[in-house]
Structures are given as structure tokens and as C-alpha cells.
Amino acid sequence: MENITTLKGLEINRLVRVWLMVGLIMVFFQVIIGGITRLTGSGLSITEWEIVTGTFPPTNTADWQTEFDKYQATPQYQKINAGMTLSEFKFIYFWEYFHRLWARTMGFVFIIPFVFFWRKGWLPKPLMKRLGIVVGMAAVVASFGWIMVASGLIERPWVNAYKLTLHLSLAFILFSYLLWTIFHTFSPNKQVIHNLKFKKLAIFITIVVAIQIMLGGLMSGMKAGLYYPTFPDMAGEVIPQVVLNSSEWNVENLKNYDSSKFMPALVQVFHRGTAYLLTISILWFFFKGRKLDFTNRFATANLMLVTMLIIQVLLGIFTIINCKGSIPVGLGVLHQGGALLLLSIALWVNYQFSNTNLKGENS
Numbered sequence: 001m002e003n004i005t006t007l008k009g010l011e012i013n014r015l016v017r018v019w020l021m022v023g024l025i026m027v028f029f030q031v032i033i034g035g036i037t038r039l040t041g042s043g044l045s046i047t048e049w050e051i052v053t054g055t056f057p058p059t060n061t062a063d064w065q066t067e068f069d070k071y072q073a074t075p076q077y078q079k080i081n082a083g084m085t086l087s088e089f090k091f092i093y094f095w096e097y098f099h100r101l102w103a104r105t106m107g108f109v110f111i112i113p114f115v116f117f118w119r120k121g122w123l124p125k126p127l128m129k130r131l132g133i134v135v136g137m138a139a140v141v142a143s144f145g146w147i148m149v150a151s152g153l154i155e156r157p158w159v160n161a162y163k164l165t166l167h168l169s170l171a172f173i174l175f176s177y178l179l180w181t182i183f184h185t186f187s188p189n190k191q192v193i194h195n196l197k198f199k200k201l202a203i204f205i206t207i208v209v210a211i212q213i214m215l216g217g218l219m220s221g222m223k224a225g226l227y228y229p230t231f232p233d234m235a236g237e238v239i240p241q242v243v244l245n246s247s248e249w250n251v252e253n254l255k256n257y258d259s260s261k262f263m264p265a266l267v268q269v270f271h272r273g274t275a276y277l278l279t280i281s282i283l284w285f286f287f288k289g290r291k292l293d294f295t296n297r298f299a300t301a302n303l304m305l306v307t308m309l310i311i312q313v314l315l316g317i318f319t320i321i322n323c324k325g326s327i328p329v330g331l332g333v334l335h336q337g338g339a340l341l342l343l344s345i346a347l348w349v350n351y352q353f354s355n356t357n358l359k360g361e362n363s
Helices: 014-039 061-072 075-079 086-120 125-150 161-186 196-221 251-255 262-290 296-321 329-351
Strands: 004-007 190-193
Touching: 014 086, 014 161, 014 329, 061 075, 061 086, 086 125, 125 161, 161 196, 161 329, 196 262, 196 329, 251 262, 262 296, 296 329
Parallel strands: none
Antiparallel strands: 004 190
């Protein structure tokens, strides 16, 4: 296999590797919890961002009533949930509280072992730099999380779909960067595949997956599935007439996406179209890749990629056809988790072609 070389990297302490993996798993579940919070309509139940005091939930009837009073002043309660009982409020409060508590817990899981490993001298400089970037990205994700929540406390009874998508995308970027770092720590002496054609296609697939994730965020934020819950057609049409109507293509519809069917229809057209493009690209990559004399690790990653694609496509179809009156929480969360797994595998495939190690040296 003359197109394969081995690249030497840094050996990282086993405990550090386990710690990084625990952090990655926690970020994964934070994305899942965030999906549940969004799909259950729980995201606006806590109307303030108290970094310290917000760690503790209400503990008595008076405290609960205070929180409920704050929620009753929001557009969501007044326009959608008027008449909600305190017991029902506690349910949606739980998911938003749990989402924030999990974020705080991740902070402790990071900082305490970090100090210990740093004192032990187990964190080489290249890894320290990467961890610094992870911390900065986590702070940005958290900040945009509040910006997103605040967007639903003014006029709309829901968070702004664009801000939701930005928050989700930043979380996926954080996860991806941490995952890439873990690849380096678990596989420091890597076998690098030298095939420019497949490397470019692997990068293309990953970019399309990322775009599809952003479109999925817009789908969720705009509740686009509720407008066209059919497959393969869209309410009897290949492309909805509202999208083909040139008069609908204006800034007003783009900004006020919930005032007409145009933006939900357009986003769903793009989401479906990108899914077709992704399916064709990954299937081509899979069948061509099977014929080449690459590594066993690549063969495994290639098989995982096409398998996860099939699962994700099926989840997407079942989610959309079950959007009858409301978005199915279980399927929606599984579809979001599937997107994260598909992105992870796509990155793993890309790693087989990457010619850098943790030191940043080229092969």
C-alpha cells in the first residue's frame, strides 16, 4: 500500500484520554437534552440567566409561584399556554433547568481534572492550546444560548429560528473540534491515506452534512415539518407552489418567516434536496472506496458512514410523516442525535486523510 504512510504524534496519558472522552459524551448528551428542551416547548420556561444562583431550583411553593409568575409574563404563555397549571409548568421548567444544570456540570467536569492533570504535567502544550479553544467555544455557545432564549421573551412566543440554528451550529462545532482533538489523542501514530480525490470528496461530504444540520435547525425553529408532513411529495407537490411564486421571494418573508408558508416550504425543499445530494455522494464514496486498497480502519469508517446515512434518512422520513399537528419529540431527538453521529463518522473518515498530528507537523 504505497499510498499509506505512518505519522508519529504525541502519546497522551490514558486518564487524560478518558477525561476527554467523558467530556465529549457530555457534550453529546447536552445536544440531546437541548433537543428535548426545544421540542417539548420548554426553552422559555426560565426567563433569567443567573449563572450562580440559577444552579438551585425552586424548593418551595412560594419559589415555584415566583418562577411561574415570571413565565406568565412571557408571550409564549400569553399567546399559547394561557391556562397552564403550575404542575404543567414544572414539567417544562425541568427540561430547561436540566439543560442549564448539565452545562454547569460540564464546567466542573472540565476544570477539576484539568487542574489535576496540569499539576501532574500530563497536558502537553499543543493539547493545552486546543483545550483553551474548547473553553472559549463553550463560553460562546452558552452566551448564544441565552441570546436565543431572550429572542422568545419579547414578541414571538418561540425563540428566533435563526438564533436557534446559530446556537445549535456552534454546539456542533464545539463537539466536532473536541472530537478531532480526541482522534489525535487516541490515534497519535496514525496511518495517513494519500488520495487527493477521496480526500476532497470526504471534505465535501462533511461540508454538506454541516449544511444539512443547519437546515435541520431551521426546520425545527420554523416548525417546517408541520406544513408538509408527507413524503416523497410535499402535500401533493414536488416543489410547493409558494416557493415557485417569485413575489414571495422578499426580505419581509425572510425576516418574518412565521407570517406565511414561504420560508418553512423553502427550508424544507432545501433540507430534502440536500439529503438527496448527501445520499448520492456517500453511496458513491462507499462503493468506490470499497474497491481501493486502503486501511482496515478506513474500510470500517466507510461502512459506518453509509450505515449511519441510511439510519438517518429513515429517521428523517419517519419524523416528517409523523409531524401531524405537532413534531414527534422522540423521533425528532433521535434525528438530531443521528445527525451528530453522522457528522462524527464523516470527521473520522476525514481523519484518515489528514496529514497533521497533535504537534501540527506535516507528514
